[in-house]
Amino acid sequence: MYLTEAKINFVSNHSxxxxxxxxxxEKVSLSEEEKELCKSFFIPKKLRKKQWLLQEGDVCKYAxxxxxxxxxxxxxxxxxxxxxxxxxxxxxxISDQFSFLTGEPSGYNIDALENCELLLLTRQAQDxxxxxxxxxxxxxxxxxxNSLIATQKRLASSRQSAEExxxxxxxxxxxxxxxxxxxxxxxxxxxxxxxxLSRVRKxxxxxxxxxxxxxx
Amino acid sequence: MYLTEAKINFVSNHSxxxxxxxxxxEKVSLSEEEKELCKSFFIPKKLRKKQWLLQEGDVCKYAxxxxxxxxxxxxxxxxxxxxxxxxxxxxxxISDQFSFLTGEPSGYNIDALENCELLLLTRQAQDxxxxxxxxxxxxxxxxxxNSLIATQKRLASSRQSAEExxxxxxxxxxxxxxxxxxxxxxxxxxxxxxxxLSRVRKxxxxxxxxxxxxxx
Numbered sequence: 001m002y003l004t005e006a007k008i009n010f011v012s013n014h015s016x017x018x019x020x021x022x023x024x025x026e027k028v029s030l031s032e033e034e035k036e037l038c039k040s041f042f043i044p045k046k047l048r049k050k051q052w053l054l055q056e057g058d059v060c061k062y063a064x065x066x067x068x069x070x071x072x073x074x075x076x077x078x079x080x081x082x083x084x085x086x087x088x089x090x091x092x093x094i095s096d097q098f099s100f101l102t103g104e105p106s107g108y109n110i111d112a113l114e115n116c117e118l119l120l121l122t123r124q125a126q127d128x129x130x131x132x133x134x135x136x137x138x139x140x141x142x143x144x145x146n147s148l149i150a151t152q153k154r155l156a157s158s159r160q161s162a163e164e165x166x167x168x169x170x171x172x173x174x175x176x177x178x179x180x181x182x183x184x185x186x187x188x189x190x191x192x193x194x195x196x197l198s199r200v201r202k203x204x205x206x207x208x209x210x211x212x213x214x215x216x
Numbered sequence: 217m218y219l220t221e222a223k224i225n226f227v228s229n230h231s232x233x234x235x236x237x238x239x240x241x242e243k244v245s246l247s248e249e250e251k252e253l254c255k256s257f258f259i260p261k262k263l264r265k266k267q268w269l270l271q272e273g274d275v276c277k278y279a280x281x282x283x284x285x286x287x288x289x290x291x292x293x294x295x296x297x298x299x300x301x302x303x304x305x306x307x308x309x310i311s312d313q314f315s316f317l318t319g320e321p322s323g324y325n326i327d328a329l330e331n332c333e334l335l336l337l338t339r340q341a342q343d344x345x346x347x348x349x350x351x352x353x354x355x356x357x358x359x360x361x362n363s364l365i366a367t368q369k370r371l372a373s374s375r376q377s378a379e380e381x382x383x384x385x386x387x388x389x390x391x392x393x394x395x396x397x398x399x400x401x402x403x404x405x406x407x408x409x410x411x412x413l414s415r416v417r418k419x420x421x422x423x424x425x426x427x428x429x430x431x432x
Contacts, residue, residue: 075372085371098365107372130354137353138346144360149314151367155301156291156323158374 016044019067019091020119027139034133041129043120047071047112053094054110060099062120066092069116070180073108074188084189085154087113087177093143113181158191165190166200232260235283235307236335243355250349257345259336263287263328269310270326276315278336282308285332286396289324290404300405301370303329303393309359329397374407381406382416 017039024030030038043062047053053071054060064071066088073094074084085108088094099106100123121129130136157168169190170178178186187197233255240246246254259278263269269287270276280287282304289310290300301324304310315322316339337345346352373384385406386394394402403413 083372085368096368097361098368101361101365134350134354137357138350141353141357141360144357144364145313145317148360148364148367149317151364151371152301152312152314155367155371155374156299158371 016067016117016119017042020065023065023091024136024139027142028135030133030135034135037132038129038136041121041125043122045118045120047116047118049112049115052109052111053118054096054099054106054108056107056109057105059103060096060106060108060110061122063093063095063097063100063126064088064110065119065121066090066094067117067119069112069114069118071110071112071116072185072189073110075107076109082188083191084185087181087189089176093147097144113185162190162192162196162200163203165192166197166204232283232333232335233258236281239281239307239359240352240355243358244351246349246351250351253348254345254352257337257341259338261334261336263332263334265328265331268325268327269334270312270315270322270324272323272325273321275319276312276322276324276326277338279309279311279313279316279342280304280326281335281337282306282310283333283335285328285330285334287326287328287332288401288405289326291323292325298404299407300401303397303405305392309363313360329401378406378408378412378416379419381408382413382420 017035020042021030021035021038024035024038042065045064047069053062053064054073056076068090071088071094072084073086073088073096074082076082086094094110096106096108096110098104099108103123126140130140153168157165160168169186183197184194187194190197192200233251236258237246237251237254240251240254258281261280263285269278269280270289272292284306287304287310288300289302289304289312290298292298302310310326312322312324312326314320315324319339342356346356369384373381376384385402399413400410403410406413408416
């Protein structure tokens with residue numbers, strides 16, 4: 001395993017659960033006792049920028065909730081090219097669900113693009129937590145549902161033109177995404193070369209300018 | 217709406233719930249009373265081969281459980297080319313989750329590739345069923361999880377070569393898939409032209425033959 005116990009920095013600060021409980025509260029109603037119980041199932045962890053959470057070939061031991069920071073999951077093909085599959089911001093989860101659930105080695109890498117504060121959940125801890133607090137089934141059903149929708153959209157867009165892909169992205173992503181990410185990562189996420197992305201962006205800017213001039 | 221009430225053929229046969237309850241039983245334990253209650257939330261429906269369940273531009277009103285038959289969901293691009301996103305066999309669910317959950321018009325079409333027996337669930341019926349039988353949250357969480365894994369795999373494979381895609385498919389699909397589907401639909405699912413699929417299959421057959429001869 002790439003992520004050894006020695007690398008896990010335990011964090012004692014209980015305010016680390018603030019965002020998680022806020023997200024829980026949006027979907028289910030937990031008592032204070034249940035929240036306290038919840039905390040015992042998570043492993044708080046800080047990750048510095050560029051540190052790994054998961055490396056291809058390892059089993060994905062953790063589903064990670066992002067309290068602070070930004071991570072990405074990606075594959076690397078035979079030629080060494082990275083393909084970004086997902087970004088995860090504050091309030092999002094990231095893992096390789098296939099590997100997490102089956103115990104099979106993962107084909108994905110997950111690393112931190114900014115300094116991160118995470119809450120990690122093992123498969124066993126998740127099962128136990130859901131058994132002790134069945135209400136949370138609802139929360140996980142809904143977040144997985146949202147994740148499914150996002151992935152289906154990505155799959156449909158993989159057959160779109162470069163311009164359509166970029167339009168789809170700026171419509172659907174959080175406003176902060178382009179500011180927090182280098183261009184080549186946006187390109188990788190869209191399955192475009194940085195040159196194509198740059199060309200598309202220029203074209204879009206020109207179109208916008210033309211539109212403003214026509215209006216004037 | 218394409219799917220009008222007049223087109224819904226109600227089916228009285230209660231054995232239609234056999235497979236659904238078998239699938240429920242694999243994940244959660246329901247009493248006979250709960251099963252009876254369940255039935256009241258579903259609309260049994262028969263669909264003949266080539267009939268539609270959902271047409272692009274309409275809101276996806278139903279999540280459909282397949283008791284018998286085979287359906288597909290697909291998009292059509294500006295040039296009129298179909299791209300198959302998902303097949304659904306006996307025991308699977310099919311819908312456009314995005315449209316089903318948000319009430320936004322769908323970008324997908326769903327139609328029957330064989331005569332089908334379906335159990336339809338509206339969003340409202342699903343919500344009410346989950347409220348009355350919260351145990352079922354677990355069942356839906358798990359099936360959505362499996363759907364997410366399958367979609368993530370499809371997304372990752374959209375960047376693979378034709379040969380890798382085909383290999384992935386024959387490893388992961390039910391054995392009956394290639395027999396029940398015309399070649400051009402398999403090609404569309406894989407994002408290949410029928411010619412490329414045919415070339416890949418020939419190459420694979422040759423490789424297999426060569427392997428057998430080398431072994432002999």
